[in-house]
Amino acid sequence: ASSNVVNIVEVGPRDGLQNEKGSVIPVDTKIELINRLAKAGAMNIEAGSFVSPKWVPQMGGTADVIKGIRPLPNVHYAVLVPNKRGLDDLISLLDQHTSHPSLSDEISIFTAATDQFTRANLNCTTAESLERLAPVAKAAVNRGLRVRGYVSVAVACPYTGKVDYKRTREVAAKLRDMGCYEISLGDTVGQGRPWEVAEMIEEVKKEVEVEMLAGHFHDTYGTAVSNVLTALQHGIRTIDSSVGGLGGCPYSPGATGNVATEDVLYALQDSQYKVAGSANGTINLEQMVDIGWWISEKLGRESVSRAGRAIRAR
Numbered sequence: 001a002s003s004n005v006v007n008i009v010e011v012g013p014r015d016g017l018q019n020e021k022g023s024v025i026p027v028d029t030k031i032e033l034i035n036r037l038a039k040a041g042a043m044n045i046e047a048g049s050f051v052s053p054k055w056v057p058q059m060g061g062t063a064d065v066i067k068g069i070r071p072l073p074n075v076h077y078a079v080l081v082p083n084k085r086g087l088d089d090l091i092s093l094l095d096q097h098t099s100h101p102s103l104s105d106e107i108s109i110f111t112a113a114t115d116q117f118t119r120a121n122l123n124c125t126t127a128e129s130l131e132r133l134a135p136v137a138k139a140a141v142n143r144g145l146r147v148r149g150y151v152s153v154a155v156a157c158p159y160t161g162k163v164d165y166k167r168t169r170e171v172a173a174k175l176r177d178m179g180c181y182e183i184s185l186g187d188t189v190g191q192g193r194p195w196e197v198a199e200m201i202e203e204v205k206k207e208v209e210v211e212m213l214a215g216h217f218h219d220t221y222g223t224a225v226s227n228v229l230t231a232l233q234h235g236i237r238t239i240d241s242s243v244g245g246l247g248g249c250p251y252s253p254g255a256t257g258n259v260a261t262e263d264v265l266y267a268l269q270d271s272q273y274k275v276a277g278s279a280n281g282t283i284n285l286e287q288m289v290d291i292g293w294w295i296s297e298k299l300g301r302e303s304v305s306r307a308g309r310a311i312r313a314r
C-alpha cells in the first residue's frame with residue numbers, strides 16, 4: 001500500500017507568471033508571492049527560471065528574486081534551467097550567498113515527448129535536449145543540488161496532436177537515468193482526459209517507479225482536478241499546481257494555467273489523502289485563497305480558482 005501523503009509543488013511563481021503578457025512583473029511582487037506561499041505551508045516552490053530573457057521575458061529578474069526571498073527551513077526553492085548557462089548562473093549566485101545555504105537547492109530541467117514541442121521550447125530536438133541536459137544534471141548533482149525533470153506534452157502536443165505514450169515513457173526513463181530524483185509528467189496543453197492520463201501513467205510506470213513520478217496538469221479544458229485525482233488513483237503522490245490557477249506555457253498556444261492549488265487542496269480535504277505542508281503539517285487553504293486573489297489582482301484580474309472564488313463568496 002502506498003503512502004496517503006500528497007506533496008504539492010507550487011509552480012505559480014514560475015509556470016504561473018512566465019506567460020504574463022504586458023509589463024514585467026516587479027521583482028518585489030514575485031518575492032512577496034514566494035514568501036507568502038512559504039508562510040502558507042508550501043514546501044516546494046518553483047521560484048523562477050534561468051532561461052533566456054529573449055525567450056521568456058517575465059523570468060528575466062529571477063536572480064534578484066532568489067536573492068530577495070526570505071528562505072524558510074524545509075522549503076525547497078527550485079529554479080528552471082534549460083542549459084549549462086542557466087546552471088552556472090544559479091551556482092554563481094549561490095557562491096555569492098553562502099550565508100543562505102538553503103537559498104535554492106534544486107533545479108528543474110525540461111524536455112518533451114515530441115520533437116516539435118522541444119524545438120519550440122528549447123530550439124532543438126528531444127534527443128539533442130537530452131544530450132545537452134545530461135552534463136547539466138550531472139554537474140548539479142555533483143554540486144549537491146536536487147534535479148527534477150519535466151516531460152512536457154506527455155499526453156497531447158499542440159503541434160502533433162495525440163502523443164505516443166511510449167515516447168513519454170522513454171523520455172521519463174532517460175531523465176531518471178541522468179539523475180533526476182523526480183519526473184513530472186506535463187499535460188502542457190491541458191487537453192488530457194482522465195482516461196488518457198491513466199493510460200499514460202500506466203505506460204510510464206512500466207519503466208519508471210511511480211514513487212518518482214509527479215503529475216503536472218494545465219486546465220484548459222477543465223479536466224485538471226479530475227486528472228489530479230486520476231493520477232493519485234494510479235499511485236502518483238506529487239502534484240504540481242499553481243496558486244490562483246495562474247499560468248500557461250509561452251510555447252503552447254491557448255493553454256491556460258495549471259490546476260489551482262486551492263482547488264487541489266479543496267478536493268483532497270476530508271479524504272484519505274493528506275497534503276504535506278509546513279503550516280500545522282499541511283498547506284492552509286484559506287491563506288492560499290487570499291494569495292490567489294492577491295496575485296490575480298496584482299495582474300489586473302480575478303482569481304480563476306473555482307474553490308478560491310467560492311470561498312471568497314461565502
Ligand code: HMG
Nearest residue numbers: 050051052055082085086121122123150152153186188249
Ligand atoms: P537559442 O536561441 O537556441 O540559444 O535558445 P542561444 O545559445 O543562441 O541563446 C540565445 C540568447 O539567449 C543568447 O543571447 C544567449 O546568451 C542567451 P544573445 O547572445 O543573443 O544576447 N542565453 C541565456 N540567457 C540567460 N540564461 C540562459 C541562457 N541561455 C542562453 N540560461 C535556449 C536556447 C535554451 C536558451 C532557449 O530556448 C530558452 O531559454 N528556452 C526556455 C524556454 C522556457 O523557459 N519555456 C518555458 C518553461 S517550460 C514549461 O513551461 C513547461 C512546464 O511547465 C511543464 C509543462 O507544462 O509541460 C515545465
Ligand code: MG
Nearest residue numbers: 015186188249
Ligand atoms: Mg507547465
